[in-house]
Amino acid sequence: MKAKQWIAAALGVQLLAAYPAAAAPAASPSHAATFAANVYVNGEEMSLLQAPILVGQRTYVAAEDAARILEAEWARSQNTGVLKLSDQQSYTFGLADGKVTVNGKAVKDGQGAVVQSGRVFLPLRWLVEQAGGKIAWNAEKRAVEVMAAEHEGGLVLLTADQLTKEEQAYVESVRQKQGIYHQGNLYVIARGESPNPGYGLQVTHTQWSWEQLIVYVKLTKPEPGKMYTQAITYPYIVAKADLPSYTTVVFLDADTKKPLFAPQQ
Known part of the structure; x- marks a missing residue:
């Protein structure tokens, strides 16, 4: 049995240069910029709780929105945040040191969280790919399309x-x-x-x-x-x-x- 889910995050025509750099605390990149976005989950619109930000041409979404997109659980405790997809799959973000662990193991290529104005933002592409999905820019739709992994069996x-x-x-x-x-x-x-x-x-x-x-x-x-x-x-x-x-x-x-x-x- 094969099944595929898709999530399209329509980014609109705004480009990074169209927005001024957003103010951020010392722990956050000073070049982050917010932009408007709509999200569609299996064709149904999902309202984001917070506008995403762009950091070094990478899209970051609020941790709460990442949890909704990936159908996961988000929990924050002081300087640590955990995104749990299942009992076997979780991501821990060090909010002060930028370290990332996957299922309790440190990863060298992990992309850390960004804290801006007291809110935690997580790297969308990295999380989707870690979860086995794919993400690509659709120029015709002007949208970022996220495809969940195809599964064999059932x-x-x-x-x-x-x-x-x-x-x-x-x-x-x-x-x-x-x-x-x-x-x-x-x-x-x-x-x-x-x-x-x-x-x-x-x-x-x-x-x-x-x-x-x-x-x-x-x-x-x-x-x-x-x-x-x-x-x-x-x-x-x-x-x-x-x-x-x-x-x-x-x-x-x-x-x-x-x-x-x-x-x-």
């Missing part, structure tokens, strides 16, 4: 006869209790005890989101007016996820878009 639903005896034993050990279980690349999504066969589970679709495979699961309910045998059932789905390195899988409720089986408020 989620394959399985029936009992496609499992080994060991896998069948594992499924039997977990299928009656609600939850998401996995052993290696084998996943069991169990709804738990249900009053009749009208209750079930259905994978509606999957979606690649950078280094994450999102699986949408619908909790089906009895059809109105249809008679069902009153018998306790334990609906479950068995699947295998063929995932590239540094990729995680997340299961979401197809209706609420929240984590599957999350406690209801």
